[in-house]
Amino acid sequence: MQLSPSLLLLALLHSVHGATVMAPAAQSTQFVTLDIVNGPVSPDGFTRIGVLANGTFPGPPIVATKGQTLVVKVNNKLTDNTMRRSTTINFDGVFIDADNVFNDGSPFVTQCPFGPGESYTYTLPLGEQTGTFWYHSQLSVQYSDGLRGTLVIYDPEDPLAHLYDVDDASTVLTVADWSHNSSVAGLASYISTLIIPVSDSGLFNAKGRYNGGPEVEYAAVSVAKGKRYRFRLINMSVRANFLISIDNHTMTIIEADGVATVPNEVNILTIFPGQRYSFVVNANQAVGNYWINAIIDSGNPAHNLNLNVTLSRGILRYEGAPNAEPTAPMGSGPTGAAAVPLNEYDLVPLDPIPAPEPDFRVTFDTFMPDLAPAMWEINNSSYVSPKVPTLVRVLEGDTSKFNQSENTFLFPANKTVEITILDTTDEGHPFHLHGMNFWVVKPNGTDVVNTVNPIRRDVSVTGDTNLTVRFRTDKPGPWFFHCHIFYHFAAGLGSVIGAGLDEVGKTVHPTEAWEDLCPAYNALPPSEQ
Structure with missing residues (x-):
């Protein structure tokens, strides 16, 4: 069989890039299996037991090509009760379609974690997205124990390819x-x-x-x-x-x-x-x-x-x-x-898109009282995970009221939201939005507001000047927006963007496997959660 020029290019790319996925590059779907295990790890010469994907730190690199669908089966084989034994996986920076919000991997927002002996498969259509990403445990600070790995989506038609000769696993x-x-x-x-x-x-x-x-x-x-x-x-x-x-x-x-x-x-x-x-x-x-x-x-x-x-x-x-x-x-x-x-x-995007004018303006005032226990606050409220995931409640039609500790900010669908983050402690918080990018209209370090050609990204940092970002609510669903210093996040520095939640039931139809997650998790003893 003779490959078409486009399929031949994809095959050559995967030969060069050292693909670690199971399917050949010419296929439209890339299948990956991650076995999450406890095992010894010693990257700096000190041996400890970690939480590892396929027994390695970092976990196996995931490689895909623009236009493919990434299917990642995660098998939880954790046994060590001194660490969290349940898990979820988030694929940082990968866009999530509105009808696929249940595959975002956000514990107690878009899913319940899954415990030892259980599996869950994430299906992620990659569309036109390309670039450099990664995956990690999203549960508490579990990825500190080692559950993190790289993810690259290659572009066979990279408009900047003329600038370099080598772009591969090395x-x-x-x-x-x-x-x-x-x-x-x-x-x-x-x-x-x-x-x-x-x-x-x-x-x-x-x-x-x-x-x-x-x-x-x-x-x-x-x-x-x-x-x-x-x-x-x-x-x-x-x-x-x-x-x-x-x-x-x-x-x-x-x-x-x-x-x-x-x-x-x-x-x-x-x-x-x-x-x-x-x-x-x-x-x-x-x-x-x-x-x-x-x-x-x-x-x-x-x-x-x-x-x-x-x-x-x-x-x-x-x-x-x-x-x-x-x-x-x-x-x-x-x-x-x-x-x-x-x-x-x-930073100027190669393909500039002006930031639309906001329909809503919100201020996030970040603060941590100087008293134990450590609890970060956004607008005087610390994020605490609810027992019932936000998406479960939304699909059940229960969107009337969220607890203050859920830090859920509600906006109608198809609007533009501007959030200014005040960093009164000058900690330098890298704020990350799930499922999509935002426009960084006023980065830290400048007072200039740029709405003409601002950089678009999914992590931007606060500092001695305020950070202002804008994003669209054209993906109905609950989306985490949190500090990526996970100790800060675990101590309350997080929020949920409720984008057009009244539209979610029209487009989101989770799998039976997803629906089984919460009953299984709730039945676990605390040592396995």
């Missing part, structure tokens, strides 16, 4: 914070002490070091002199933002959270939890080894003496260079006049 990069204690212990400590856990180490491509620990070999990224590489960087942290630079090299940003951007050359960037960037690096330096600086830029190291941010890094290794660490000092990247940082307000 150019997908991750940074993550890592803790030696379980997420359950970390969250309990935070709630009781108000001191957010500081990680034991920072990881680059799942490798790192901590003070006094073994000298784990740094992850090396191989390049050939003269070639241009599209690196896809994902911050899979529970709390930490990272300061990224590569000695003697610049980075040309071409994507933010799945949105192609006008090329923007920088030499240092900050990436917050949940964010993703693609950047092009030209391997045009002398053959050798160069530090990839991945410095944790948040938290107080005094709260965990294991953490040494200097030890958080990787190596850019040219073909022909020795298998050795760079001889240059371990730095933190360009500073002062030499620094050309990435500013979010400088």
